[in-house]
Amino acid sequence: MADKFYLTTPIYYVNARPHIGTTYTTVVADVIARRKRALGVDTFFLTGTDEHGQKIQRSAEKAGCSPQEFTDGVAAQFRALWDRLGLTYDDFIRTTEPRHKRGVQKLFALLKERGYIYKGSYTGQYCVSDEAFVDVPPGAPCPECGRITETISEENYFFKLSAFERTLLEFYDAHPEFIRPETRRNEVISFVKAGLKDLSVSRTSIQWGIPVPGDEKHVIYVWMDALVNYITAIGYGSDDPKDIARFEKYWPADLHIVGKEITRFHCVYWPAFLMAAGLPLPKSVVAHGWLLFEESKMSKSRGNIVRAETILDVLGADALRYFLLREVVFGQDGSFSFDALVQRYNSDLANGYGNLVSRTLTMIGKYFDGVVPEFPTTDSLIEQNATETVTGFGHAFEGYAFSKGLEVVWDLIANVDGFLTAHAPWKEPEGISADTLRQQRAMILYTAAEAIRIITALIYPVIPDAAAKVWSQLGLGDIHKADLKNIAWGGLRPGTKLGELGPVFPRAEKDAISRMKEIEEKNNPSVPAQDETQPVPGVRAVPLAPKAGTIAAPATPTTKESRTSRLHAALDGLAVAIAESTNETAAVVAVENFVKDNLGSGSQAAAAPSAPAPAEVGDKITIDDFAKVELRVAQIKVAERVPKADKLLRLEVDLGYEQRQILAGIAEAYTPEQLIGRKIVIVANLAPRKLRGLESNGMLLAASLEGGKPVLAGFLEDVEVGARLK
Numbered sequence: 001m002a003d004k005f006y007l008t009t010p011i012y013y014v015n016a017r018p019h020i021g022t023t024y025t026t027v028v029a030d031v032i033a034r035r036k037r038a039l040g041v042d043t044f045f046l047t048g049t050d051e052h053g054q055k056i057q058r059s060a061e062k063a064g065c066s067p068q069e070f071t072d073g074v075a076a077q078f079r080a081l082w083d084r085l086g087l088t089y090d091d092f093i094r095t096t097e098p099r100h101k102r103g104v105q106k107l108f109a110l111l112k113e114r115g116y117i118y119k120g121s122y123t124g125q126y127c128v129s130d131e132a133f134v135d136v137p138p139g140a141p142c143p144e145c146g147r148i149t150e151t152i153s154e155e156n157y158f159f160k161l162s163a164f165e166r167t168l169l170e171f172y173d174a175h176p177e178f179i180r181p182e183t184r185r186n187e188v189i190s191f192v193k194a195g196l197k198d199l200s201v202s203r204t205s206i207q208w209g210i211p212v213p214g215d216e217k218h219v220i221y222v223w224m225d226a227l228v229n230y231i232t233a234i235g236y237g238s239d240d241p242k243d244i245a246r247f248e249k250y251w252p253a254d255l256h257i258v259g260k261e262i263t264r265f266h267c268v269y270w271p272a273f274l275m276a277a278g279l280p281l282p283k284s285v286v287a288h289g290w291l292l293f294e295e296s297k298m299s300k301s302r303g304n305i306v307r308a309e310t311i312l313d314v315l316g317a318d319a320l321r322y323f324l325l326r327e328v329v330f331g332q333d334g335s336f337s338f339d340a341l342v343q344r345y346n347s348d349l350a351n352g353y354g355n356l357v358s359r360t361l362t363m364i365g366k367y368f369d370g371v372v373p374e375f376p377t378t379d380s381l382i383e384q385n386a387t388e389t390v391t392g393f394g395h396a397f398e399g400y401a402f403s404k405g406l407e408v409v410w411d412l413i414a415n416v417d418g419f420l421t422a423h424a425p426w427k428e429p430e431g432i433s434a435d436t437l438r439q440q441r442a443m444i445l446y447t448a449a450e451a452i453r454i455i456t457a458l459i460y461p462v463i464p465d466a467a468a469k470v471w472s473q474l475g476l477g478d479i480h481k482a483d484l485k486n487i488a489w490g491g492l493r494p495g496t497k498l499g500e501l502g503p504v505f506p507r508a509e510k511d512a513i514s515r516m517k518e519i520e521e522k523n524n525p526s527v528p529a530q531d532e533t534q535p536v537p538g539v540r541a542v543p544l545a546p547k548a549g550t551i552a553a554p555a556t557p558t559t560k561e562s563r564t565s566r567l568h569a570a571l572d573g574l575a576v577a578i579a580e581s582t583n584e585t586a587a588v589v590a591v592e593n594f595v596k597d598n599l600g601s602g603s604q605a606a607a608a609p610s611a612p613a614p615a616e617v618g619d620k621i622t623i624d625d626f627a628k629v630e631l632r633v634a635q636i637k638v639a640e641r642v643p644k645a646d647k648l649l650r651l652e653v654d655l656g657y658e659q660r661q662i663l664a665g666i667a668e669a670y671t672p673e674q675l676i677g678r679k680i681v682i683v684a685n686l687a688p689r690k691l692r693g694l695e696s697n698g699m700l701l702a703a704s705l706e707g708g709k710p711v712l713a714g715f716l717e718d719v720e721v722g723a724r725l726k
């Protein structure tokens with residue numbers, strides 16, 4: 001086993017407070033870090049905040065404070081939440097810290113010295129939301145997020161990304177484990193194969209960033225600045241021998257955990273920067289899916305966030321941690337709902353693990369005065385099951401299959417529970433001697449308690465607070481100090497005096513769901529907090545335009561039915577514009593524009609009856625409105641029926657640059673066989689939705705005939721897959 005493990009989360013933008021989407025990545029990292037440490041691996045877990053760039057500069061301006069004041073406030077909120085969640089990060093890096101600035105400047109100077117950074121002039125389209133240059137004509141929307149791009153004409157420094165095309169492809173080929181899962185790896189490879197252009201890595205039109213060494217009117221491109229955090233945090237750029245030693249010990253990183261939308265930055269730009277600097281490359285980048293809420297990606301810009309604090313207040317940190325790891329299949333998108341959370345809590349934690357612990361330890365208290373009994377033998381099936389669980393759980397976790405790993409443990413919990421019920425140690429069968437009864441009870445209760453010890457050691461990284469309680473109830477002391485490497489069967493010593501017993505997971509109160517919803521509503525009132533207006537400690541908040549979700553909220557009592565439906569129609573258009581945003585805040589400006597264009601500015605205007613009505617179905621739209629919808633040619637590669645859904649087909653379509661899944665209600669018009677190979681038109685930038693538990697990424701176009709079956713849109717001439725319809 002490797003003697004060190006360095007893992008990182010993305011550093012989060014500070015233009016809004018954390019939510020359970022950002023919490024998800026950080027909790028997963030914490031679980032991995034805790035498990036590695038439990039296995040005796042020297043682990044370094046890094047997280048932090050990304051504090052420079054145009055977006056943050058604008059957010060601070062809107063909040064009426066300096067960027068530094070603004071970022072200080074939000075970074076403190078992130079840390080406070082991570083601390084409340086008990087996350088065991090070893091360092092929290094902020095890109096505004098001197099240690100980071102020093103390292104970024106050092107790397108920039110090195111790349112320049114090595115001939116990989118040169119000065120050139122550039123005119124191009126910049127997407128502020130994504131903080132990225134994009135290859136579109138002036139005035140066109142960003143292909144990633146649909147936001148209108150800004151024309152930037154500047155003298156810039158460029159990084160010779162084009163020089164790394166072949167080297168990167170060779171690297172991916174030689175290191176299949178570098179990008180996981182496979183779908184992300186394929187996307188990255190296609191992106192690089194399509195050709196890499198040199199990357200502009202400085203800006204002169206903004207000030208909020210790290211100055212280019214020796215040419216201070218330029219600031220370093222925010223993504224170059226941000227990615228370098230992974231090395232500056234562990235000492236890169238410092239002359240202090242302790243920092244140098246730490247860097248040498250931990251670099252290269254073993255694992256960068258990221259959300260799927262930022263894979264390109266981590267798998268193309270970052271390795272290219274490192275190659276140019278002559279530094280080793282990280283061992284792996286693992287991209288997870290999105291946490292969806294109300295069917296779309298939970299994000300501050302969409303206004304559909306749930307705050308972790310709400311769940312902590314009502315059910316505690318372990319409930320949230322367990323839910324995120326168990327309910328979401330790592331790598332895929334997963335939905336969050338309060339109902340599902342409470343259901344998992346009650347069935348798996350309260351009735352499952354908590355109940356098993358309580359009944360077993362209470363009986364040891366009753367029949368053996370709270371002392372683990374001497375046992376003549378243990379149940380061989382449970383013993384075997386426990387041993388297999390240790391292996392199964394280990395394999396699952398090594399492969400990031402957290403949900404599977406927990407499922408295996410909960411199978412064991414169910415088996416032990418069934419074993420107790422079947423043997424009913426509380427019964428006193430007639431004709432059995434007191435000695436035999438005691439022996440039988442000892443066997444049953446020792447078996448159950450030993451299984452609980454093993455279960456607890458395994459799930460400690462996921463639910464550390466509960467595991468610590470159970471460990472101490474088992475009389476084993478402080479789990480945080482325990483050696484959890486060796487948990488072979490039989491480790492629980494007879495004679496161990498149990499600790500003080502008490503409930504581990506009391507059943508959730510009946511009103512838990514409504515309480516959480518109420519707290520959320522109170523904190524995200526009908527005007528959900530706009531990113532930039534989040535109350536940041538020490539920062540003056542200014543009123544801003546309301547968010548889209550607010551305006552259309554049917555619950556607003558003063559809102560008339562007709563007006564609500566009109567707004568809904570307009571919001572659907574907006575949803576398309578912000579759909580598939582690859583960046584947390586990618587849609588903020590879209591929302592602002594929507595408010596400006598359709599409703600005037602300010603929340604009063606939004607509610608005022610005199611506000612211009614947003615486009616109704618049948619109204620004319622502008623070319624810019626149309627340009628927001630990304631229509632593309634796709635080819636159907638896989639088509640199959642969805643079980644128990646008469647109308648639905650599951651399609652896998654090829655867009656040239658990526659393959660994706662779409663669910664379409666055309667099963668009554670087409671058989672799967674008729675569709676394979678067919679070229680169709682899809683809306684490529686539609687927010688993902690879940691239908692029958694399956695994610696649909698886009699929508700195909702078909703003529704909808706009254707009383708008839710849908711007819712797919714297609715072409716008479718042959719067209720290239722991926723071509724855009726304009």
Ligand code: ME8
Pocket residue numbers: 009010011012013014020021022024025050226227228229257258259260261262289290291292297298299583584585
């Ligand atoms: O992209 N579901 O920061 P960011 C799952 N600063 N994960 C989510 C999520 C959701 N709904 N929402 C956010 C940036 N995340 C850059 C990163 S790294 C050098 C720079 C998580 O604040 C997920 O990990 O937009 C995603 O990649 C990250 O937050 C984006 O955070």
